[in-house]
Amino acid sequence: MKNILLGYVLLLMVASCMGQRKGSGAYSEDSEADLFLEDSVCLPDEDFSDTLIVVEEVVPVTADASFIDFLYYFTSDQEFQHSRIIFPVSFYNDTTVTRLTEDQWTFDPMFSNEQVYTVIFDKEEELELENNTESTSVQVDWMYLSDKNVKRYYFEQKNDQWYLEAVNKEKISRQQSGGEDFYDFYASFASDSIFQSERLSDPLLFSTVDPEDEFSVLETTLERGQWFAFRPPMPADKLTNIRYGQKETEKSNRKIVEFKGLGNGFSYTLYFRRTHGKWKLFKFEDLSD
Structure with missing residues (x-):
């Protein structure tokens, strides 16, 4: 060109x-x-x-082919984001609400500046919800683990296009579930290598793309030292969650955390389970490009 x-x-x-x-x-x-x-x-x-020739990126008509396609442009293109917000947009903060006009809205990159974003499930069969094109409502959560706050973005699909209709910031409500809280456990797991080493199952199951056949998955196990060599980048102070309709409960003894990148090929999944009240990582999957 x-x-x-x-x-x-x-x-x-x-x-x-x-x-x-x-x-x-x-x-x-x-x-x-x-x-x-x-x-x-x-x-x-x-x-x-x-003389500089500037060619601006044109948002394709397939920007709404899936929610994650839409989210890529929503978090990276200021004009596109502005066009996909229903103004005045409601911003809830605990008990107060502010309705922002077009002039008051400031571009929000959400997690596009981060190396990875996460999606959390309780059941493996719910992983397919990411590919569900029939959903008309998706919620994106920013969870701040240190102060236990969550910022939620509510998206609705109208006329086959996604729009942001509200933002809500509130305290994370947690109920006693008879064992460790998963998010308290995760904060320690991601930030403390000694704690992390203690919470690895032995053996640790490992799945990755077969180097001799990119269409096949290789199933094996990792020793503790190998885990530290292959482990993915894990944000320690905050997590995201894209709620496609999965049912996440505090009583569940299983958590599946996908680590993905917007356009950088990252695709890692960690499988956790709680036994006798304590969480451990029992499976690691690396399907990155």
Whole structure:
């Protein structure tokens, strides 16, 4: 594309030069030859290197093909985000509510600046909900683990397009479930290597793409040292969760945490289970590109 644009600019320059010669009056064959030798390259008055050609990214019509496709453009394109908010948008903060107009809204990149985002499930069969194109309502959570706050974005699909309709910030409500709270456990697991080592099942199941056949999955196990060599980046102070309709409960003794990247090929999944009140990692899956 850059070569085409450059060629077009050079063509305009040549046409300009020819126009200047035609307007210079009478000339002889000798003078024409001299002009060709001396002015075979016509340079503009200003340095061409200072000319910048800016080509803006065009949002494709498939931006709503799936919710995650929509979310990519919503979190990376300021104009697109502005066009996909139902104004005035309600912003709830515990017991207060503010309704923001178009002029008051500030671009929100959400988690697009992070290396990974996470999606959390209780059951393996619910993983397929990410590919469900029939859902018309999705909730995106930002969970701040240190102060136990959550910021929730509510998206609705209208006329086959996704829109943000409300944002809610509140305290995370947790009930005693007869064992460790998963998010308290995860905060320690992600930040403390000694604690992490103590909470690995032995053996630790491991699944990854077969290096000899990219369409096959290799099933094996990892020792503790191997886990620390292959473990994915894990945010320690906050987690995200995209709720496609999965039923997450505090009483569940299983948690599946997907670690994904927006356009960077990351795709890791950690499988946890709670036994005798304590959480442990029992399976690690790496299907990154």
